[in-house]
Amino acid sequence: MAARVFAIRSLAGHLKARYSLDRDDLDGIERLNGTARSFEPNQYLLREGDRPKYCSFLVDGFVYRHKIVADGGRQIVSIHIPGDIIDLQNMLLQEADHNIQALTAATVLLFPHEEVVALAFARPAVGKAMWRETLIEASISREWIANVGRRDARERTAHLICELAMRRESAGLGPREAYELPMTQEQLGDALGLTAVHVNRTLKALQDDGLITRSKRSVAVNDWERLRAVADFTTNYLHLGQG
Amino acid sequence: MAARVFAIRSLAGHLKARYSLDRDDLDGIERLNGTARSFEPNQYLLREGDRPKYCSFLVDGFVYRHKIVADGGRQIVSIHIPGDIIDLQNMLLQEADHNIQALTAATVLLFPHEEVVALAFARPAVGKAMWRETLIEASISREWIANVGRRDARERTAHLICELAMRRESAGLGPREAYELPMTQEQLGDALGLTAVHVNRTLKALQDDGLITRSKRSVAVNDWERLRAVADFTTNYLHLGQG
């Protein structure tokens, strides 16, 4: 399966690429008791109200987090790609305030909260790296608020395509010009605050304008600069630089 | 001035109320080099692109954070009340990805980043408390995504009124049944992803239905339970319990 080619190796390896960690820091990470676990597409990793005991590091596949509102509507609040530490958000909170679900088949490594917290404070460089990861996620959430709140469907959709392209590239998962995007239009709508029908219209318009090409479950960006401009996309909120 | 009555005393005092910290933890916090600083209404505390060197603890007044999109539209991404640590979000990031601005006259205490980080890792209980505060903020951001993405104007507006009521009450700033809300309808619109005109319509509708009463710059909640139901509001995402 194609996705497997890009699977991330290990938490230590991934953090090492972005933070300056010494031998002891890396040893600490490698000594964490990680358990691999696989999930089917659509399977829940965690439900709102649960009391999670593990952080999960996403090795392979896509995962997303979402909330359900009163009328049954669903809002996806984040999308995760291999290399993301999915569950640091819940680490110091008691009760999950959202659901986490597998988008595709996915493999994660589970690490017990207590061990991760203990390591974070025993090895401050590791703690800072993890804390920083949670802050970057928060930054992405803020951008999503602006995206959903103040951009129209066309800008919004283009923005999501740019963001995922950039995050994938930055995680070493492949070039931003074309990538696998295994989301249905319904799911895209739930991420963008739109209906599936309108996502369809919008994607078609972007394609007719020569900005992107869609095939089955992947996107090609034909004109990155123009798409970027339409989306009002910048990379600053992703904080891609070294920590 | 009325707001001053509710001013928060100190960072140590505020954290002590929510976290179990021992004498050394509190000493560490009190020994931080905090500088008081006042801001005029609308004055910027920080601009996108700045490289902040201080965390700010909000003692008095209201502050908000926002982003500007391509067409000049503005999206408020968070609203802060006394007791909030405004700038932990930027602490481990280089460059601010959003603006921070005073809503009313405001007083903050500034603490140098390095000192705060050093304390966080010297006194893990303090570090956990601060980290947790940033995670709660992230949780609120997620709820805002859902609010703007999947709730209509009426629900959205009611939700914001409930959230601020609850957060104020929980911070010990007064009862949730009535409170000062010194935001213009334009600013409310920027927070809700609506236009000022539509905020006006929506507030009027909520008032006509007997849910709230507005006077000058404050709100009274006439029927908390009904407003809560309209808003689809729950407190779980605020994580009000002890850390």
Added chain:
DNA sequence: CACGCATCCAAACATATGATAAGCTGATTC
């Protein structure tokens, strides 16, 4: 007191997006 300015409010009209429905495609199953 007069003036300017921000805010609130209301009405008329415009439009982006939602809702519903129906047909189409391609994969999977028996």
Added chain:
DNA sequence: GAATCAGCTTATCATATGTTTGGATGCGTG
């Protein structure tokens, strides 16, 4: 290879929200 099913596509119609405008109100400043 027929049947089924999920997802995509397109069209029509409905509506929530935006846009524009103008007037009322209140407040600070000269």
